[in-house]
Amino acid sequence: MPWFEAKDRTVHSPVNPKLEPFYKLLEQYEKTLSGSNLYEDLVETYEYLDQVFKEEK
Template identity: 45%
Template sequence: MSHFDTDKGIVWAPMNPLLESFYNHLAAHQSVLGNSRFYEDLIEIYETLEHDLKEENHESVATE
């Protein structure tokens, strides 16, 4: 599983393919934006989406 490092820790590649382009954008711009509050906010949004999509997937599997 791919990842990249930030000052706040490791950002892992998404399990959900819907977030692949978001992850690739974060990884590509880490060297330029890496120390900004804006970039940290984007990572928080990305990680929240990944978590929410995992939960949504688990809930939909459980109800089938």
């Protein structure tokens, strides 16, 4: 799936395949952890890293 819905956001699949394991982890635990501060911090970190990889291209 190219994206999934978390509590208040859409999480898109990564541009760089190196982030794929992180994306899969977020997707796997979305139902359990979505809405928690930890999960939100992890999603923000993932999105930041994805943006950094986009800018490096």
